[in-house]
Amino acid sequence: MTPPLAGKVALVTGATSGIGKAIATRFIAEGAAVVVADIDEAGAAFLAEFDTAQAAFIRCDATNESDVEAAAQFAVDRFGGLDIAVANAGKGTFGLITEHSLDSWREIIDLCLTGVFLTVKHAGRVMRDGGSIINIASLNAIQPAEGMAAYCSAKAGVAMLTKVAAMELGHRQIRVNTIAPGLVETNATGAFWMMPGIVEEFVENTTVGRFAQPDDIANLALFLASDQSSFVSAGFHSVDGGAATKRYPDLPGAFARLADNAGL
Numbered sequence: 001m002t003p004p005l006a007g008k009v010a011l012v013t014g015a016t017s018g019i020g021k022a023i024a025t026r027f028i029a030e031g032a033a034v035v036v037a038d039i040d041e042a043g044a045a046f047l048a049e050f051d052t053a054q055a056a057f058i059r060c061d062a063t064n065e066s067d068v069e070a071a072a073q074f075a076v077d078r079f080g081g082l083d084i085a086v087a088n089a090g091k092g093t094f095g096l097i098t099e100h101s102l103d104s105w106r107e108i109i110d111l112c113l114t115g116v117f118l119t120v121k122h123a124g125r126v127m128r129d130g131g132s133i134i135n136i137a138s139l140n141a142i143q144p145a146e147g148m149a150a151y152c153s154a155k156a157g158v159a160m161l162t163k164v165a166a167m168e169l170g171h172r173q174i175r176v177n178t179i180a181p182g183l184v185e186t187n188a189t190g191a192f193w194m195m196p197g198i199v200e201e202f203v204e205n206t207t208v209g210r211f212a213q214p215d216d217i218a219n220l221a222l223f224l225a226s227d228q229s230s231f232v233s234a235g236f237h238s239v240d241g242g243a244a245t246k247r248y249p250d251l252p253g254a255f256a257r258l259a260d261n262a263g264l
């Protein structure tokens with residue numbers, strides 16, 4: 001049987017770790033040629049196990065326009081075109097609004113929202129008709145979390161950016177969708193496992209009673225990248241185990257308990 005992504009070329013940002021790495025790896029396994037775009041050159045070592053006809057790395061800061069433009073063009077030059085782009089690079093921070101520095105606010109908005117804009121812009125320019133763009137937002141696009149104003153705002157922005165992009169690119173049959181993960185075990189969330197009670201609270205807030213692994217997100221990304229989803233666009237797709245039905249864990253409370261325990 002022909003794999004679902006055979007003949008397709010994908011660009012995935014933030015793909016040397018966590019969710020991006022799982023998506024890139026799944027896309028390769030399902031027949032795509034994949035450009036892994038990340039600032040972490042050492043992290044790209046995992047690509048050694050793949051055929052160079054199907055996998056390539058480019059150093060790319062998702063917040064830098066010329067880097068992103070070059071990454072999209074690299075996919076075309078190296079593999080002959082671009083059919084799929086996943087704007088995945090992102091990170092969070094913690095800070096109550098009244099205490100939050102402007103620099104930290106800008107850093108998160110720059111990566112989590114402007115970085116997605118740049119990926120959509122430059123992938124969208126060179127993408128073949130019928131392509132698919134997938135923007136990784138978060139449960140926090142729709143569920144507020146105290147102490148995460150910048151991240152929540154950026155991710156909510158991604159959900160709206162996706163809809164506008166779907167409208168603008170639809171005449172070329174390019175589809176644009178948002179994936180909104182809940183808690184996924186990655187380097188980015190490692191700290192939650194060191195905070196007493198937080199992971200338990202995340203799990204309690206799901207309807208299915210567990211947190212996610214990166215492959216849970218890659219499963220949906222594969223569907224959205226493939227022609228099986230050719231009538232799916234402008235969508236907001238939660239992969240959060242039902243967590244959006246409940247509430248976000250009490251992060252300020254957890255940080256306060258940590259400080260108490262440390263005698264601060």
Ligand SMILES: NC(=O)c1ccc[n+]([C@@H]2O[C@H](COP(=O)([O-])OP(=O)(O)OC[C@H]3O[C@@H](n4cnc5c(N)ncnc54)[C@H](O)[C@@H]3O)[C@@H](O)[C@H]2O)c1
Nearest residue numbers: 014016017018019039061062089090138183184186187188
């Ligand atoms: N892990 C979760 O629970 C979770 C939940 C919801 C949404 N998300 C989102 O999923 C995406 C991936 O997160 P993850 O958990 O896999 O994190 P991760 O830290 O494991 O991976 C993030 C990757 O992005 C790269 N990166 C960071 N800054 C970059 C930049 N300026 N340009 C290019 N690459 C850069 C890192 O080098 C790393 O490879 C993020 O957008 C995150 O907000 C994660």
